Amino acid sequence: MNIRHHLDDATLLVYAAGSLSEGMSLLVASHIDRCAHCQVRVRQAEAVGGALLEELTPVALAPDALDQVLALLETDAGVPQARTPRPAVLDADIPAPLAQYLKKPLDELDWRTLVPGVRQLDLRLGGPGATRLLRIAPGLSVPHHSHRGNELTLILRGSYSDELGRFQAGDVADLDEQISHQPISDSGEDCICLIATDAPLRFSGLMGRLVQPFIGL
């Protein structure tokens, strides 16, 4: 996979810290699954966590904590654990972490039409922001908008172009309130992407204001 657009360091750090929302962390895991470049950076960010763990002032456990755990080692709980098997591939375009949530190939998902040519599937993860799949027919665009917080987009199939460049399968757009853009689906097939935000998008044009209640992004 020829990935050209990667995650921001600031995003990788909070991911490694375990502080990203469920949806954003799913998206990051899905990009990393196929991106050796970001895998290295996550390892580095996790090493920051390891160093910080050493720096913490220890808090004593219950006096018999070790005895309790040693007693457990004699039971089933103490049996060495097998490695978690990688989930079966559903669809070559779905990264493994996302497959755990979707359970069906992309074309068999329960897509809802928002406006002609634009379909979506809400993952309904709860928490702040939203996590959804968006499927945009060739040549169509999402209205021009800015963001109130962070917005991560991972391309699963097809491609889109906006003010920042061209994004193809595997690429991630890591945007925030400083960026305003209008993505256009620009290949011969539907552009399918996973989008996770930690706050709703802010549409700028009249068209955007009309569409917003429908898209609910």
Place this chain on the structure above:
Amino acid sequence: MSLFKQAPPVKEEWSACLAALGQSRDKAEYGRLFEHFAPRVKAYIIRLGMTPANAEELAQEALLSVWRKAHMFDPAKANASTWIFRLARNLCIDRLRREKIQFYELDVDEPDPDEQHAGEHAVLATRMAESIRTLPEAQAQVLYLSYYEGRSHSEIAQAIGIPLGSVKSRLRLGFEKLKQVWGESS
């Protein structure tokens, strides 16, 4: 505890200890790891906002996982504190979300772009800690808030009253400095 009278290893040796445990499954070895890491893991979990009772339970659970997974620890890929940090973090995330698993182990035969020798990881841990201590306060603060209080960018922005963009640039600058540690060790 008389069983573990042997002096605790210095920081660089914990990785060797953990790797040895994976092979030997020796309880005295485990006891040494437990006494060093359990109180740190508990401190970490308390910072994430768990009650002391939950933190005690989770810290024990995390350390039980250390025993159960020790054979998967590869000192060529991470040092012991990073590996245990990751394990405790994942356990807390699972507990907090009580949902699907976010982080899962990469396959053994997965190509590893970050092959380094165990010794280098140990040196790196020490340099990393030094490097963290020299970060400007503003950068250290955002790092602590994300690693220790589980706060997202926007929560940090709110907590310290600065724009989201500034939170991100502080994190980037801090990480940039810490990453130089890898440059120095290779």
